[in-house]
Amino acid sequence: MAVLRFKAIESAQNRTSVPINLHSEKVSEYFGINTFSDKVMRSTLSSDIYKQVSQAIRQGSTISNEVADAVASAMKSWAIGRGVTHYTHWFQPLTGTTAEKHDAFFDIDSNGEVIEKFKGSALVQQEPDASSFPNGGLRSTFEARGYTAWDPSSPAFIMESGQSKTLCIPTIFISYTGEALDYKTPLLRALHAVDKAATTVCHFFDREVKQVQATLGPEQEYFLVDKALFNSRPDLVMSGRSVFGHQPAKGQQLEDHYFGSIPVRVRDFMVEFEYEATKLGIPVRTRHNEVAPAQFECAPTFEEANLAVDHNLLLMDLMRQVANKHNFEILFHEKPFAGLNGSGKHNNWSLGTNTGVNLLGPSTKAKENLQFLTFFINTIKAVHDYAPLLRASIASAGNDYRLGANEAPPAIISVFIGSQLMKVLEELETNASVQIGKGENLYMKLGIDKVPPVLLDNTDRNRTSPFAFTGNKFEFRAVGSSTNCSSPMTILNTIMAHQLNTFKDEVEEEVKKEPKREVAIVNVLRRYVKESKNILFEGDNYSEDWAKEAEKRGLENIKSTPIALDAMISESTIKLFEKAGVLNKQELHGRHEILLENFIKKVQIESRMVGDLAVNHIVPTAVKYQNKLIENVRGLKDLGIETESISTMIEAIKMVSHHISQIQKLSEEMRVARREINKLEDTREKAVAYDEKVKNAYFDSIRYHVDKLETIIDDEDWPLAKYRELLMIR
Numbered sequence: 001m002a003v004l005r006f007k008a009i010e011s012a013q014n015r016t017s018v019p020i021n022l023h024s025e026k027v028s029e030y031f032g033i034n035t036f037s038d039k040v041m042r043s044t045l046s047s048d049i050y051k052q053v054s055q056a057i058r059q060g061s062t063i064s065n066e067v068a069d070a071v072a073s074a075m076k077s078w079a080i081g082r083g084v085t086h087y088t089h090w091f092q093p094l095t096g097t098t099a100e101k102h103d104a105f106f107d108i109d110s111n112g113e114v115i116e117k118f119k120g121s122a123l124v125q126q127e128p129d130a131s132s133f134p135n136g137g138l139r140s141t142f143e144a145r146g147y148t149a150w151d152p153s154s155p156a157f158i159m160e161s162g163q164s165k166t167l168c169i170p171t172i173f174i175s176y177t178g179e180a181l182d183y184k185t186p187l188l189r190a191l192h193a194v195d196k197a198a199t200t201v202c203h204f205f206d207r208e209v210k211q212v213q214a215t216l217g218p219e220q221e222y223f224l225v226d227k228a229l230f231n232s233r234p235d236l237v238m239s240g241r242s243v244f245g246h247q248p249a250k251g252q253q254l255e256d257h258y259f260g261s262i263p264v265r266v267r268d269f270m271v272e273f274e275y276e277a278t279k280l281g282i283p284v285r286t287r288h289n290e291v292a293p294a295q296f297e298c299a300p301t302f303e304e305a306n307l308a309v310d311h312n313l314l315l316m317d318l319m320r321q322v323a324n325k326h327n328f329e330i331l332f333h334e335k336p337f338a339g340l341n342g343s344g345k346h347n348n349w350s351l352g353t354n355t356g357v358n359l360l361g362p363s364t365k366a367k368e369n370l371q372f373l374t375f376f377i378n379t380i381k382a383v384h385d386y387a388p389l390l391r392a393s394i395a396s397a398g399n400d401y402r403l404g405a406n407e408a409p410p411a412i413i414s415v416f417i418g419s420q421l422m423k424v425l426e427e428l429e430t431n432a433s434v435q436i437g438k439g440e441n442l443y444m445k446l447g448i449d450k451v452p453p454v455l456l457d458n459t460d461r462n463r464t465s466p467f468a469f470t471g472n473k474f475e476f477r478a479v480g481s482s483t484n485c486s487s488p489m490t491i492l493n494t495i496m497a498h499q500l501n502t503f504k505d506e507v508e509e510e511v512k513k514e515p516k517r518e519v520a521i522v523n524v525l526r527r528y529v530k531e532s533k534n535i536l537f538e539g540d541n542y543s544e545d546w547a548k549e550a551e552k553r554g555l556e557n558i559k560s561t562p563i564a565l566d567a568m569i570s571e572s573t574i575k576l577f578e579k580a581g582v583l584n585k586q587e588l589h590g591r592h593e594i595l596l597e598n599f600i601k602k603v604q605i606e607s608r609m610v611g612d613l614a615v616n617h618i619v620p621t622a623v624k625y626q627n628k629l630i631e632n633v634r635g636l637k638d639l640g641i642e643t644e645s646i647s648t649m650i651e652a653i654k655m656v657s658h659h660i661s662q663i664q665k666l667s668e669e670m671r672v673a674r675r676e677i678n679k680l681e682d683t684r685e686k687a688v689a690y691d692e693k694v695k696n697a698y699f700d701s702i703r704y705h706v707d708k709l710e711t712i713i714d715d716e717d718w719p720l721a722k723y724r725e726l727l728m729i730r
Helices: 002-013 038-044 047-059 065-081 120-124 184-202 227-231 234-239 264-279 305-325 366-385 387-393 397-402 419-430 442-446 486-513 517-535 544-553 561-569 571-580 585-638 644-677 683-712 723-728
Strands: 086-090 102-104 106-108 114-116 146-150 157-161 164-175 212-218 220-226 284-289 295-300 328-331 347-353 467-469 474-476
Touching: 002 220, 002 227, 002 723, 038 047, 038 065, 047 065, 065 120, 065 164, 120 146, 157 305, 164 184, 184 212, 184 305, 184 347, 184 366, 184 486, 184 571, 212 295, 212 305, 212 486, 220 227, 220 305, 220 723, 227 234, 227 328, 227 723, 234 585, 264 284, 264 295, 264 305, 264 328, 295 305, 305 328, 305 486, 347 486, 366 387, 366 419, 366 486, 366 517, 387 486, 387 561, 397 561, 397 585, 419 517, 486 517, 486 571, 561 571, 561 585, 561 683, 571 585, 585 644, 585 683, 644 683
Parallel strands: 086 164
Antiparallel strands: 086 102, 106 114, 146 164, 157 164, 212 347, 220 295, 220 328, 284 295, 347 474, 467 474
């Protein structure tokens, strides 16, 4: 292993830049050239067909067979004209990654002639084998039938890989009996629910609003490690996380990497993946060094939430491919290196109307600010009432390592809104019920005229807050970097839809007592502020004082994924999701089961890697080094040399022996614990046991002894690439 490590270091140090070929024209001239965009549809479809497709996309209505055939024909001609040979339904099964099965355009007709063929039926629906995808008990293994169905609201795109080109058609994935087996289906349902609810509330202020879209801008953090160094670390290869590794003398403490000059090889990688992303219509606009060494971030422009999720998943696939070309491995794990910043995927979320209004954007006009406060306060109320559900939406084995450490938000869900808006809400709460006299300024009397236009640069940021208002949007910072954004976005938009529907009903009840609707709205909002103010926190979310204060406020601090996931199947959650038409009881229980199984498998894999590396790589290395010391001591004594170095070496031998024995003892105990836990039949019980009796009981303990040995054993003998090599050689 030590030989492999030094060969990897040599390879990494001798890397040269990989040539990249870019378009010479402006970005605007090749943006989206590999997407079957609205512009392409308009130019390839008849005006009548185009009108019907556009209407179906806007309204979410069904597309007729005739229209589907016309779109399929145009899509095929466009794709083949760009060198495409195959097509696939691109979907998001509950594995956490994307899936695809490629079919060739060519077929053999009845005369034995080869023809290019792609009908509307193949565009609209396919039948991949559903038996091997996670289903959480919704289906038996022998029940293989599942269906992918075209999502026309997300444009088809051409994925280039080497010399091959494939037409990818974004789809949903459902079972034969109609249950959702993917992430996209419930997201689309949740977006429909929030559209309907928000549009109704908008009618209190503007009857011209016909549609409200949830928008999303997911910031993507990641680490880059040289491919050779990555392959020399079995733990990174198998789990995406380094289970061992002593802290380097220089990590991120100088904060000199943040926003620093981007290394040449990394910049070349960024330039190429951004170029490929641009061709696919993904609006990546920001790149920079993050805080930890070898950590970076990219961020897109806001898009409609469903499209933004598709683009983020596509971007992650693209980044993996391009990283490989540049001899890097990209790590999306939330905490690949202990003691350094983890990686998140900050979900910047807002709501916008078809009339061009950002409903979470403050205004200088009093009436518009009442609308802003309506959606702003309702968001806070939704987060307050369903904080455990939001915590469940970000729960994963990887994110448990990240939350609450090195600038990541804690597991306590709270909302940061900034000092200006805190004052606005405090004044709104303390204002007594007002009576509006004839000729009086309604908004002045209500205090609404005092809301300042909160711009991006006068609302401070709180990097420790899991859910922060940042001027014209909310930033859900607690989302992990490997997460499919569909999960938190489905839950956030569902609880928001429910809250807005409740608000509408309560305003209508209030109007019966207070005819002036604006006063009725403010009265309801004032009550919401009082009921949800416990969720508001402006200070340091890392402090022990906040943890104690949060407990007093009744805010949960759930650090364990198996426990956090309980919120997914509570009676209130089932009632909420069924009423919104997003997920039924069976689907929720199925997802709960899948997430628990995923947690178990990930901890199992890490546990096996901890045991394998510790016992089969570290211990033999330590024994060899120990024997070297013993031989050295024996040789000195045989020569009659008695020096202080002998006693120092004897102490080192004892220390190495202690660490070896502890590693062997703890590794065996962990193996026995794992074997006993595997006998459990209840999935939740097994997940909790893996968390408490394997992960929490042994991972850090074994790591302590291994990392101590790393500081003792001769560097030339150490088998694993060290943190300083993984993080600094690029």
